[in-house]
Structures are given as C-alpha cells and as structure tokens.
Amino acid sequence: MAEYIIRRTLQMIVVFFIFLVSSYLLFNAIPGNAFQNLLLNPDLPPDAYEKVLKTYGLDKPIMERVQLYVVNFFKGDFGYSYKYYPKTPIELIAERLPRTLMLFAIVNIVAFYTGFLVGKVLAWRRGSKSETWITVTSVFSYTVFYPWFALMMLWFFGYKMGWFPIGKFLYPEKWYDAPWDSDVIFVLMIKFTVIISVLQFMAYLLTRGIESLTQRRNIRFGSLIAIFIGSYLFWNTGDALTKKPYAADIAYHMILPVIVVTIVAFAGTALLTRTTMVEVIKEDYILTARAKGLSQKRIRDRHAARTALLPVVTSFIFTIVTIIDGSVLTETIFSWPGMGQLLLQSVLEEDIPVAMATFSFVGIFALIAHLVADISYSYLDPRIRIKSQG
C-alpha cells in the first residue's frame, strides 16, 4: 500500500508538471494580452504599452517565460495579478475561495441528504404511480438547462415576487458605514456554520448506538433545540450582536442561489441512489430480513440503504472535486463573487498569473481527491484491490 501511494505521488508530480506547462502555453496561445487596451488610450504616451509589457516581463520569448514561471511556481512565487495589480493571486484566492466553499458546501450537503432520501423512497415504491411522477420530476431537474432555469427562478422570485435580491453578495448601501470588512463577517459566519454542523453531526454519532427508536429520536430532537438556543444566544450577545444585521444581509443573498442549485443538484444523487437501491433490494439478505419479520421501514433504512450508500458516497467525493469548476455558471448568473467568477474573469481578461494559480489550485485539488478516492475504494470495498495497476 505504502509503495503504491509513493508511486502514485511521483506520477502525480509528473502529471502536475505537464499540466502546469501545457496550461501556461495554452493561456499564451490566446491572441492578444491583458494590456492591449492601453494601445487604445490616446492620453498615454506611445511607448507606455511597451514599458508595461517590459515591467511584467511579457516581452521575453515564450520558452523563457515558461521556464521562469515553473521555477518560480515551485519556489512559491505566483507573481502579481495583472488586473488587480498590488494583489497576488494567493490573496485573491484567499478572498474568493471561502465564498464559493460556503455556498456549495451548504448546497452539496442539503442536496446529498434530500437526494438520498428521495432515492431511497423511489426504489422502495418501485412500480407505483408516485414513483413515476417523482422520477419524471427528478429527471427534469437533472437535465434542465441550468442557466435558463436559474434565470427563470431569478425572474420569478427576485423580480416578480420580490422575495429575494437579484444576485450579488450584499447590498452595498447597507455597508457604507459598516465598521467591518465583509470578509470578517463572512469568516465569522463560516466558523458559526462549521461549529453548528460539527455539533449536530456529533449528536448524530453519539446517539447512533441507542437501540430504542423513540428515545433516539427524542435525544436528537433535544440536541437540535439546544443548538438553536445556543446559536440564538450567540447572535444576541456582545460582539456578534452588532455584526448580526450584516451577517443577515449576506445570508439573505445566499438563499436563492442555494435553493436553485439544490433543486438542480439533488436529482443526480436521487437517481443514483435509486439505481443502487434497486440492485440491493434483489439481494438475499433483504429477503432474510423480510422473513425475520422486520418492519418495512427498518429493512429500508437499516439494511438496504446502508449498502446502497457506498457508490453514492464515492460519487459525492467526485462532486466535491467539481465544485469550483461547476461554480463558474452559477456565480456568473447570480453575480456571486467567488472562485468561479475569478476563474472566468481571469481567463477572459488573460490575467495569466491569476488564471494559472486558480487552474493549478483546481488541479491539485482534483489530483489529491482522485488519490483519496482510489485509496478509499479499496478500504470501503474489499473486492477492489490495488495491485500492480497504476
């Protein structure tokens, strides 16, 4: 196993090197560069363009630049952004990444949970009329043309009903005299959400062993209420009280994107769960459980759904990899200033250092996730063995 991991890591480094060089060449193959609009400005002296190119080192031959970039990359120097000059790509990513992660972490967790529930019920009610209807709706939301759907929802809830803001991260007019940066508030919100989810998850884990159904349910319900009271107290005391209206503003802007993306995302999990559940229900041990006289719900939740969880979880891991990639469209439509928009803007404006940094960030993320997925396969399913392959 250790040998396998070492070999994979070495291969990953080679792959990453190729990835770095090829994407740098790809960005430079785009005609034009980030500073060409300087040529159109009549107020600038004629040699300003050349001077700027020289400052950023863009006048050097391409092979020399690739060499420089790769060497500097492994030294940890990513250069400066062309568009937001004094900022480095790392600063930009550090600013944008939490916003994307927060939005999509909530979406993915909600979508995974509802999708799993729906899929479970779908497989169990096989052949009934409700199954057909739920399947048709989930297929619709799975294959719906996403930008169109998002715009329609934005029109309906944001414009026609006026319930939610039309895109954006916050109302700027509310923040004129705000004593804090929006990022400070947002980091506080992230910490709050993470702590709450961890507490809830802990409560779930601790009560798992309790055999009596009513007792377990009561304890879980109690813990939920305790968390609610705790968070109420937290937001109404001391420092957090003054931060509350600003946090509420950001949260208000998050509702619509979360709902829309969840509607689109849950269906994939639901359909996958249904397929695996249908296969599992055919197994002999389900028949045994039935013969033992266990209740339908118990067979469904405890015996069938648990086994069906494995492929769903692995597909969930792969969904996490595509978060940043998938956020491009959502963030463009909802004008949510996250990683997706940064990625898109830097590509379109040929802000090469930022584009390279985001690309390699996504790349490293994907590589590590693949390795983790491959290793966890062999732990979760003993039938899959990692031998000489790879």
Place this chain on the structure above:
Amino acid sequence: MSNNIKEQEELQKQLRKAALRKNWKLFSQSKLGMIGLYIVAFFLFLALLQPFLFITGIWNPAIYDPVVGYDQIKAELLVIECPKEYPTEKYESYSDCPGPGEVNIKKLYMAPDLQVGEYYDTFIQPAPPSKTHLLGTDSLGRDVFSQIMEGSQVAFVLGLLSATLGVGISTILGTIAAFFGGRVDAYLMRQSDLILMLPSLPLLFIISAFAELKVWHLAVVLGVLGGLGGAVITIKSQALQVKVKPYVDSARITGGSKWQILFQHILPNVAPLALLFMVFSVTGAIASESVLSFLGLLNIDMSWGIMIYLSQTDGFIFSGLDFWWLILPAGLAVTFLAGGFYLVGRGLDEVFNPRLRKR
C-alpha cells in the same frame, strides 16, 4: 462444407434477430424508457421536417429561414395618451399602459401627424404565435418554430457525433488499459487525470478564444475531452471484470492472439456499457453546446442556446411571460431532449443489467 457455413450464418442471423426482439421486449416494458424514446423521436421528426418543408415549398425560405428569414406582420395599433397619474379606471399601474393593441403617442415622434384615437399601421416584432407562425417570431422577425427545428438538427448532429467519438475513444483505451495493465494502464490513467484536472468550461472558453468553433469542431473537442477523461476509468473497471472471466482464459489457452482476445472477446462484452455511456453522454454534449452558445462563444448561426442567449441579450427573459414564446420553447427543448436521452439510457440500463429488472 460451404453449405455448412451458410447454415451456420443463417442460424447466427436468426439468433441475433431473436436476441434483438427479446431486448426490445425488455426495453418496451420500461415505461420511462418508452417515454424517452417518444421524446427523442419527436425531436428527430422536427429535425427532419424542416428540410422537407423547405424542399416541398410549403415554407418559403425567405420567410421561414431560421437565420435570415423575415416576415412582416402588420398590426393596427390604437393611438392613446398615457395618463400622468395611476391608478386610473383603465390602467392599474405604470406598466399596464399602453395595453395590448395600443401605442403611446409619445413613442410616435416618427409620425407626428397622428392624433389620439386614430390607428397606427406598423409591423410588430416579436409577434405572438399565430396560424402562420406557430410559435411566433423573434425580435428580428424570424420564425421561432423554424429555429427550434434548426436547433434540434444542431443538437442531434453534435450530441451523436461527440458521443460516438468519445465513447469510441474511451472504450478502446479503457479495454487496452485493463487488458495490458502495468505501464500502459498507468500512462492512460494519468492521462485521464490530466484531462479531469482541467476545468472544463474555462478550457472551452480558451479553445473558443483562439479557434472559431463551428458545430462539428465543438463535437470533436467535446468528444475527445470526454473520451480521454473520466469515461476511460469507468470502462476500464468494467473491462477488468470481463478480463477475469473463464472464457477469456480459455481463449488464451487455445492460442488466441492478444489483439484477437481484446477485440473479439473483451470488447463485445464491454460494448453494452459503452452504448449506455454514449446515450448518457449525449445529454452532457447537448447541455455543453447550449451553455457555450448561451454565453455567446460559439460561431454557429442558430441553436437552442443561441435562442436563449438572444432572448437574454434582448432583455426578454426578465420581461416575464409576456414574451413566453421567446423564452420557454428553447429552454424546454434543451431540457426535454436531454431528458429524453437520459430516459432512453435508463431503459437500456434495465435491458443490459438484469439486476435492475422488475422480476
């Protein structure tokens, strides 16, 4: 001897026919699969209907052409003057005036002779659905129904071409990776890692920046990217299961060459999964094309994505459902065709995977 071979061929043909009939029976048992098949057939019919209508002359290309056609739709509008304060008896709010069939006199600075109460002859674009234009016309006077037909041609060409190409590549590479293992496998797996590392949408942006993408260019790009990426891994895992089957061993023992085993024994058994993959990847290809056209990055004349793009840039998508024929048909067409292919894929899944069947 030759008679014997002929008989054998005849028998094989019959067997194949019987298998086909049995599979069709299994497929037609799946209700959703049949719904999907009907949807796909409907769009295929639309795609084929348009050239037929043009050739037979039922549709005049000057009027109905999806890109350069133009139809003058005359309308008489009553000239009125909008009140200064709302609500009045006729109009509830500012946005209700002018109502349907009316025009505000302030807008008519081009025709200064007209008075309130007279009628103003004009051409309206976009025109609502009528007998001549089943789904109305867009803001340039082009027939929306004809555009939908053109869009379904684009979707079929692109979806099927890229899916065939992608699945062809990934099936061959996946079986090779599973069969040879070792270094070949490692190379192919890292190659698909490399493709998976690249964020797909920004990558397509870059490609569209230095190459003017036509439909079939995009089909090739999507096919190659899809075929080298994650599909190889899935096909490989399936081929690994086939590789350890006893008949592969017996083929090896009886002296079959490597390539013979690969192409005659392993590939045919991976094919059902590959077909399934192909049907599902059509869905993805249609969605990618629509997204790219929606963002205005493709160099094609007309497609469903471009219809939505135009309705968005012309500002109709936020006008609500007053101009529903510009917003709904294109979006629903993308959704339904992609959903139709998905449902067909599910029906096929039940045919190929006996564990999914009802009994």
